[in-house]
Amino acid sequence: MKGVVFVELLAMAESLIGEEAVDDVLDSVELASGGAYSSVGNYPCSELMTLVDAFSRHTGHSPTFLQIAFGKWIFGTFAKGYTEFFEGKADAFSMLDSIEGEVHVEVRKLYPEVELPTFTTRRIDGQTFEMVYISERPLVDFCQGMIEACLEHFDEEATISKTETRTEDGFGAVFQIRSASQLAA
Amino acid sequence: MKTPTLSEQVSRRRYEREKKARQEAEKLLDDKSRALWEANQKLTSQADALERTVTKRTAELNKAMQAAQASNQAKSIFLASMSHEIRTPLNGVLGMAEALSETDLSCEQAEMAATIVESGGILLSVLNDILDVSKIEAGQMEIENIPFDLSALFAATKQLYALKAAEKNLIFDIHLSPAAQTWITGDPVRLRQVAGNLISNAIKFTANGQVLVDVDLVQADQGLKLIVRVTDSGTGISKHKLDDLFQPFNQLDPSVNREYGGTGLGLAISRQICNLMNGDIRVESEFGTGSVFTATFSVAPAKTVETALPQTDQHSQEILASQKWRILVAEDNRTNQLVLSKQLKDFDLDLTFVGNGQLAVDSALEGEYDMILMDINMPHMGGVDATINIRHHETCLGRAAIPIIALTANSMTHQITGYLASGMNGHLSKPLKKAILLRTLADTLQPTTPKKAPETKGQRGL
Numbered sequence: 204m205k206g207v208v209f210v211e212l213l214a215m216a217e218s219l220i221g222e223e224a225v226d227d228v229l230d231s232v233e234l235a236s237g238g239a240y241s242s243v244g245n246y247p248c249s250e251l252m253t254l255v256d257a258f259s260r261h262t263g264h265s266p267t268f269l270q271i272a273f274g275k276w277i278f279g280t281f282a283k284g285y286t287e288f289f290e291g292k293a294d295a296f297s298m299l300d301s302i303e304g305e306v307h308v309e310v311r312k313l314y315p316e317v318e319l320p321t322f323t324t325r326r327i328d329g330q331t332f333e334m335v336y337i338s339e340r341p342l343v344d345f346c347q348g349m350i351e352a353c354l355e356h357f358d359e360e361a362t363i364s365k366t367e368t369r370t371e372d373g374f375g376a377v378f379q380i381r382s383a384s385q386l387a388a
Numbered sequence: 389m390k391t392p393t394l395s396e397q398v399s400r401r402r403y404e405r406e407k408k409a410r411q412e413a414e415k416l417l418d419d420k421s422r423a424l425w426e427a428n429q430k431l432t433s434q435a436d437a438l439e440r441t442v443t444k445r446t447a448e449l450n451k452a453m454q455a456a457q458a459s460n461q462a463k464s465i466f467l468a469s470m471s472h473e474i475r476t477p478l479n480g481v482l483g484m485a486e487a488l489s490e491t492d493l494s495c496e497q498a499e500m501a502a503t504i505v506e507s508g509g510i511l512l513s514v515l516n517d518i519l520d521v522s523k524i525e526a527g528q529m530e531i532e533n534i535p536f537d538l539s540a541l542f543a544a545t546k547q548l549y550a551l552k553a554a555e556k557n558l559i560f561d562i563h564l565s566p567a568a569q570t571w572i573t574g575d576p577v578r579l580r581q582v583a584g585n586l587i588s589n590a591i592k593f594t595a596n597g598q599v600l601v602d603v604d605l606v607q608a609d610q611g612l613k614l615i616v617r618v619t620d621s622g623t624g625i626s627k628h629k630l631d632d633l634f635q636p637f638n639q640l641d642p643s644v645n646r647e648y649g650g651t652g653l654g655l656a657i658s659r660q661i662c663n664l665m666n667g668d669i670r671v672e673s674e675f676g677t678g679s680v681f682t683a684t685f686s687v688a689p690a691k692t693v694e695t696a697l698p699q700t701d702q703h704s705q706e707i708l709a710s711q712k713w714r715i716l717v718a719e720d721n722r723t724n725q726l727v728l729s730k731q732l733k734d735f736d737l738d739l740t741f742v743g744n745g746q747l748a749v750d751s752a753l754e755g756e757y758d759m760i761l762m763d764i765n766m767p768h769m770g771g772v773d774a775t776i777n778i779r780h781h782e783t784c785l786g787r788a789a790i791p792i793i794a795l796t797a798n799s800m801t802h803q804i805t806g807y808l809a810s811g812m813n814g815h816l817s818k819p820l821k822k823a824i825l826l827r828t829l830a831d832t833l834q835p836t837t838p839k840k841a842p843e844t845k846g847q848r849g850l
Contacts, residue, residue: 222398222399222402223399237405237408240409
């Protein structure tokens with residue numbers, strides 16, 4: 204997993220609980236990397252899960268809560284750093300629709316070896332949008348956080364229903380997003 | 389959760405972590421840089437290899453192109469020499485057969501001699517067709533631009549085909565519109581060839597009725613457009629066969645060849661010739677009711693040239709019989725010498741034969757001759773060099789130029805231009821037709837006034 208995810212997780216944690224507490228948490232767990240992350244490095248996904256669990260114990264928040272918060276945090280970073288992906292996107296659905304076909308295409312150009320989750324999307328009716336997430340990693344909640352942040356980014360209100368699926372290959376979920384307002388065609 | 393405040397001091401463990409992360413990042417950067425450098429080296433060497441391959445391939449292509457050009461050149465040379473090699477013996481066959489026809493023969497013998505003449509004539513026309521196709525394919529078909537009289541050309545054409553039409557009881561006429569009764573600039577030999585091909589086809593495939601030719605000259609975007617329309621009341625051609633009509637070696641069906649003969653090259657050649665003159669041949673036909681072939685040519689206007697009428701055959705014979713003309717003939721081939729003697733045997737002429745160009749020069753300077761017939765390809769010295777030599781001596785000695793007519797089986801336009809440039813006055817194409825030989829000799833020996841240039845273009849001898 205790309206180091207930028209770890210760097211961002213620690214940045215979020217520091218903003219919430221401070222450097223001292225983050226350092227304490229890092230010291231409290233066994234990590235092959237020793238907790239020294241650079242955004243250009245690659246680290247095992249298991250370290251991310253270990254860290255989320257450790258922060259959960261430290262803060263008392265559930266891992267689900269923390270993953271959702273982290274999904275929102277990362278979306279914010281993404282929206283600030285990569286505005287070009289948002290150009291021409293009228294609403295949250297259009298943005299989510301473009302992840303597989305536009306964002307991931309660009310990611311693969313820079314990192315050919317990268318393992319990315321898949322997103323299949325479809326519009327069910329004028330107000331409902333479905334997104335199927337499949338990944339080797341248990342990051343369904345993280346994904347939900349990003350979807351929520353995306354809706355907030357476009358200042359839209361919607362209800363999200365999530366049905367988790369487990370496959371032999373990994374993890375997945377079907378998100379049904381029902382907008383409070385009429386969808387643009 | 390309240391936002392934590394940041395302390396001024398950073399702990400040792402935090403510092404160590406950051407340092408470790410930085411070192412890892414630096415190592416990663418180092419590895420990436422090395423990988424990038426190596427990839428770049430690989431690309432550079434690939435580019436070099438590509439460049440070398442391109443250079444090599446270009447050289448190979450150039451070599452292949454030169455080889456192709458050389459082989460094309462060889463083909464052209466082969467064709468030119470084939471032309472010569474086949475025409476020379478054919479000259480012997482045709483000349484001797486014609487001479488034989490004029491001797492005392494039994495009916496059976498006369499018929500045999502006539503068959504030899506006719507078969508030889510067909511062989512010659514096939515040879516001409518194949519040479520034309522080869523020339524067109526090699527891009528060497530040359531189109532002349534000389535002024536000539538359309539009326540005279542079609543009068544001669546009419547005379548040529550009237551007999552064949554009469555033999556089949558066909559009505560045959562050539563009608564020139566008032567605009568077409570004039571001089572134009574173009575290639576009379578090729579025009580005669582195309583018109584002749586269309587007319588002879590029409591006569592060949594018309595069992596009864598008529599073959600009518602209309603000739604018109606109209607203004608076009610550039611210069612003039614000559615239109616020759618041949619209308620017949622023959623068998624006609626069904627629609628689906630019209631497309632194949634202009635393909636080389638393609639006749640309507642194999643039975644046509646058995647019934648009517650021919651190589652199937654005529655129309656293909658004619659269309660190509662029209663194309664070379666920015667024209668075309670179109671055909672409209674309905675099976676059973678006849679065909680209309682329309683040939684067009686781009687031509688230029690020409691001033692009417694003051695010229696004497698060509699000698700008539702009767703007049704030619706009178707001129708040749710009027711005195712003992714002294715004619716020097718430079719010709720190395722014994723058969724050709726014999727053919728010429730036979731063709732001129734009715735006249736009391738002083739014929740002197742020499743076998744090469746050097747002897748021709750010596751004889752021309754020592755003796756008194758009225759004209760010289762000069763073969764082109766001879767041992768020791770060819771006809772062109774001999775002519776240059778003779779003209780040079782004449783200039784030095786202040787003597788009048790003796791008329792020199794080239795005798796040759798080579799009939800490429802640029803070659804004939806070369807002969808004229810060397811100082812020759814005209815050109816006779818082998819195999820020699822007796823009538824044309826007599827007329828050319830008469831024209832040269834006793835030109836009518838105003839002076840008419842001798843024949844400057846090869847007759848196809850058809």
